[in-house]
Amino acid sequence: MRIIFILIWKELLQVVRNRAMIPILTVIPIVQLILLSFAATNEVKKIGLAVCDNDHSTFSRRLREQFLSSDYFVLKLYTDDEKAASATLEDDQADAVLVIPPGFERQLLRGQPSSLQLQVNAINGVKGGLAGAYAGSVIQSLRRDLSLEIVPVVRQKPAVAAPISVSYRHWYNPELEYQTFMVPGILGVLVTILTMMLTAMNIVREREIGTIEQLNVTPIRKYQFIIGKLLPFLFIGLFDLAIGLTAGKLIFDIPMLGSLWLVFAFCVVNLIATLAVGMLISTAAETQQQAMFISWFFMMIFILMSGLFTPIDSMPLWAQYLTIPNPIAHFVDVMRKVLLKGSGFDDIKDHFYTMLILGPLLISLAIWRYRKTIA
Secondary structure, eight states: OHHHHHHHHHHHHHHHHOTTHHHHHTHHHHHHHHHHHHHOOOOOOOEEEEEEESSOSHHHHHHHHHHHTSSSEEEEEEESOHHHHHHHHHTTSOSEEEEEOTTHHHHHHTTOOOOOEEEEOOSSHHHHHHHHHHHHHHHHHHHHHHHHHOOOSOTTSOOOOOOOOOOOOOOSOTTOOHHHHHHHHHHHHHHHHHHHHHHHTHHHHHHHHTHHHHHHTSSOOHHHHHHHHHHHHHHHHHHHHHHHHHHHHHHHOOOOOSOHHHHHHHHHHHHHHHHHHHHHHHHHOSSHHHHHHHHHHHHHHHHHTTTSSSOGGGSOHHHHHHTTTOHHHHHHHHHHIIIIIOOOHHHHHHHHHHHHHHHHHHHHHHHHHOOOOOO
16 A cells, blocks of 8 residues: 555656646636536527518517517518518528418408418527427417407307416426536536546656656556556546536536535546546557547547437437446436435436446456556
């Protein structure tokens, strides 16, 4: 144990003496957390809307005002020329075109079905789908209002059954704040990425500056060397997690309903697996550039398949199986469950046990892969 403590002390001294390393470990993650939490959002607002009104009636004007009263639409053109309205969609001046046909108000007053046309730019499928959903919600809202105002012309018609009233509540994020959803996940991603990158370049850096040969001729065993390299970055990862949680609470007022001890306990087992991946990369690469490219390859896969932006349940079945050894996917899910839902150990035990098995397995592989030779 004394040898391991000496190696840990050596690594920590190298970090402290490197003036560029301190900002990388403290300031940069907080800046990234703040920027990404504000910028990385699936909310779609300020949708450009062109309205082609061929009815020029009170109801058509109310429909236009109903669209503009929401925060989601911005009027780009109001006209009765359908070609001009469609041209705004083709020229990317508008994202959606609403066409109101002639006789729209007359048909509603007579109780006849009336149709509207909505053209949506769906190059961005997410934006197009949300624009259509928002528009449908606005139209249904106006329809409900008009159904209460319009007196049936033919009173002999049978009475229509009362509409079903639905009330709902948003649990765990009542105000639907996107930062509340994103900050815990982004924090988990930043902690794992930072520690994996630093670990991946650690042994390679020793090899490039020539100090690895001095370590190889000592009686230090391979497992002592690997553990001595991993533990300092585990402490650094926990330190960054503490800073990130503090910033998330102070800046974004993130709810912390669950146990922070549980968050840090899972962070330990998760970072062990993450650091082992970085150590495997470091033992395989010859230069820091190679280590950076290899770690970037794995990080892109880990992030995009982590469930940070898209639900894992929506992925194909084969892709869902690939997320099992993905430490970021487990970290993101645990952070959201514990902080936002107040989940306990029973709710995250599958994630915990998976990382508990994966970590020692990858460390053993890194120890086996490391060659204590001079070449």
